[in-house]
Amino acid sequence: MIRLDAITRVFRMGDQEVRALNGINLDIASGEYVSIMGPSGSGKSTLLNVIGLLDRPDGGRYELDGADVTDLSENDRARVRREKIGFVFQSFHLVPRLTAAENIELPLILEGVAPVERKSRVEAALDAFDLKDRARHRPSELSGGQRQRVAIARATILRPTALLADEPTGNLDHRIGAEVMALLEGLHHAGTTLIIVTHDRELGARAHRHIAMRDGEIVGDET
Amino acid sequence: MNLRDTLTLSFSTVASYRTRSLLIVLAMALGVAAVVVLTALGDGARRYVVGQFSSLGTNLVIVLPGRAETSGGFPGAALGQTPRDLTLEDARFVGQLPQVRRYAPLNVGVAELAGGGRLREVTVLGSNAELLPIRHMKLSQGSFLARGSERSAQIVLGSQLAREFFPDGRAVGQRVRLGDSRFLVSGVLAPQGESMGFNSDEIAIIPIDYAQELFNTESLFRILVEAKSRNAIEPAKAAISHVLTLRHDGEEDVTVITQDAVLATFDRILRALTLGVAGIAAVSLAVAGILVMNVMLVAVAQRTTEIGLLKAIGAPAADIRRLFFAEALWLSLAGGALGFALGHAGSYFIRLAYPALPAWPPAWASVAGVATALFTGVVASLLPASRAAKLDPVLALSGK
Structure with missing residues (x-):
């Protein structure tokens, strides 16, 4: 579970301070399906980055699964990201040199899983995400939907507790986007906390809890 | 990872x-x-x-008559003669030294070589059997000067000479005339080419006694000495200087050089x-x-x-x-x-x-x-x- 307490994040642009996050208080229970919506610059992506331990808040307290993770060292943050967080990006962020299977394998390599086990887990993931016949293809040889499926398979291969998706369908057409959403929602049904940042009202409405942001503050929180 | x-x-x-x-x-x-x-x-x-x-020989010490002075020039140059000759007897004494493995006295001169109907002037080396190992020379045919038989009239020809005088390649066993004496060709040197400005393919080698007779001299041109080891070079040099000084009535009138220093x-x-x-x-x-x-x-x-x-x-x-x-x-x-x-x-x-x-x-x-x-x-x-x-x-x- 995620507990944010008076989280602030300040960016400096020239001599001006921009409060991207201005005293955010937010609790998200395990297994929730949350959408974060708001206009550009409202701080929703920054919030996601803070939750995903990619970004470090300037003030406040962040508790993840009962442990204070606000002041963890860089190495510990990397470990927590690896073990508990899965990221899905708008632009997929696959490594272009590696095949689909190798991209999915990356977190297992970082985790130090033995090669034999890696192989079987990647097989299973390829199966689960219907990518079996695309395993040896490079990202450039995959369609947008396939790329995002590879990215989701990579994000979930270490079975994270929370899946953070930043505009996961932003680069996909409507039909493929719906397929990807169905996939993500399937993972939510299996117990993963799912947090989606999006512009798309229709997409946001599918979540069970809707958080609205403006100017670094939460202005709406409905279930 | x-x-x-x-x-x-x-x-x-x-x-x-x-x-x-x-x-x-x-x-x-x-x-x-x-x-x-x-x-x-x-x-x-x-x-x-x-x-x-090294092709000149290893652990080589060379004895020259006369003493090289840094000023005043070669003492012998003024007189036309060195104060004392370096003799075969001197060479034998040098050969007795414990630091010395072998020695070869050397005389050099030019003489007329005749054989097989041909005649030419050649450079003649007079020496003994030890010259071959000391100078790292090799034979292509026959044998070198026999050890302990300095009195037998043998001659060893350079490869070029052997080819010129005996084009059929059968030089060994032939008789040639050098100056006024007759010699039996006992061997032919392997071609070695020029080394340090000295072409060993165009020389003839005869026993030292014959050479001294031929050139009518008692004096040696050089003594080539091979020390027992690299470490023995310096002691050998000192001992040679010492023994020759003693033999020359206390006068240090020989020059002993090693190639090691140059090398x-x-x-x-x-x-x-x-x-x-x-x-x-x-x-x-x-x-x-x-x-x-x-x-x-x-x-x-x-x-x-x-x-x-x-x-x-x-x-x-x-x-x-x-x-x-x-x-x-x-x-x-x-x-x-x-x-x-x-x-x-x-x-x-x-x-x-x-x-x-x-x-x-x-x-x-x-x-x-x-x-x-x-x-x-x-x-x-x-x-x-x-x-x-x-x-x-x-x-x-x-x-x-």
């Missing part, structure tokens, strides 16, 4: 940027090859010179020269190192989002640093290995083209060349690797 995965992953990265990697490897390889080939040339020249000296000087000069060219070649390795650094920096900039992604999926900074470090290691390893091969191939072709030059790259140069390549590559990767490791994942992912 464990070591094996780091190495595999970085290797596949290096392999996937084919052109870029090949160019760096080539730059590295040329640097290493330059070190190997240039040191092979330098060391080959050194070996060539040392070899030329050592040449050796030192050429070693320094080899080091010098190796140093110049090493500069090209440093340039290759800078190239590696530049390319790695570009790679970090190119792969910013990839580095951001690795951080997002939980790669600690140390893993990312090691990945870039390993890439540089692969590049310089490949460059070093290719350079080693190129350098040795180059040296081989030099040896093919100039068989006289023993252009073998010294082991230290090969090792130092490859080691410098690895070192510069790894050092050059430190900055790019730490820059990659320090990237802020949020900015990196947004492509900024």
Whole structure:
């Protein structure tokens, strides 16, 4: 579970301070399906980055699964990201040199899983995400939907507790986007906390809890 | 991430940027090859010179009549004669010294050689059986002057002479006339060519007693002495000086020289020269190192989002640093290995083209060349690797 307490994040642009996050208080229970919506610059992506331990808040307290993770060292943050967080990006962020299977394998390599086990887990993931016949293809040889499926398979291969998706369908057409959403929602049904940042009202409405942001503050929180 | 995965992953990265990697490897390889080939040339020249000296004989001490003065010139030059002759008796005494393995007295002169219906002037050496081993000469036919039979009238011909006088190749056993005496050809020297300005293919060698009779002299031109070992050279030199001074009524009127001193000087000069060219070649390795650094920096900039992604999926900074470090290691390893091969191939072709030059790259140069390549590559990767490791994942992912 995620507990944010008076989280602030300040960016400096020239001599001006921009409060991207201005005293955010937010609790998200395990297994929730949350959408974060708001206009550009409202701080929703920054919030996601803070939750995903990619970004470090300037003030406040962040508790993840009962442990204070606000002041963890860089190495510990990397470990927590690896073990508990899965990221899905708008632009997929696959490594272009590696095949689909190798991209999915990356977190297992970082985790130090033995090669034999890696192989079987990647097989299973390829199966689960219907990518079996695309395993040896490079990202450039995959369609947008396939790329995002590879990215989701990579994000979930270490079975994270929370899946953070930043505009996961932003680069996909409507039909493929719906397929990807169905996939993500399937993972939510299996117990993963799912947090989606999006512009798309229709997409946001599918979540069970809707958080609205403006100017670094939460202005709406409905279930 | 464990070591094996780091190495595999970085290797596949290096392999996937084919052109870029090949160019760096080539730059590295040329640097290493330059070190190997240039040191092979330098060391080959050194070996060539040392070899030329050694062909005169090893552990050689040469005794000359007369004392070389730094001023006033050769004492004998003014009088037309040295104060005291160096005699065969002197040579025998020298031969008795414990530091001496063998000795060969030497007389040199010119005489008319006639045989097989031909006649020409030749340079004649008078000596004994020990001349052959001392001067490292080889025979192609027959035998050398027989040991202990200085009184028998044998002659050994240089290969060129033997060919001229006996074109059919059957020189051994033939009789020739030298001056007024008749000699039996006992052997023919193997062709050796010119060494230190002295062509042993056009000489004739006869026993010392005959030579002294022929040239009507009691005095020796030289005594060639071989010391028992390298360490015995200096003691031998001192002992020879001492015994000859005693025999010459306390007057030090002979000059004893060793080729070792000359050889050592040449050796030192050429070693320094080899080091010098190796140093110049090493500069090209440093340039290759800078190239590696530049390319790695570009790679970090190119792969910013990839580095951001690795951080997002939980790669600690140390893993990312090691990945870039390993890439540089692969590049310089490949460059070093290719350079080693190129350098040795180059040296081989030099040896093919100039068989006289023993252009073998010294082991230290090969090792130092490859080691410098690895070192510069790894050092050059430190900055790019730490820059990659320090990237802020949020900015990196947004492509900024």
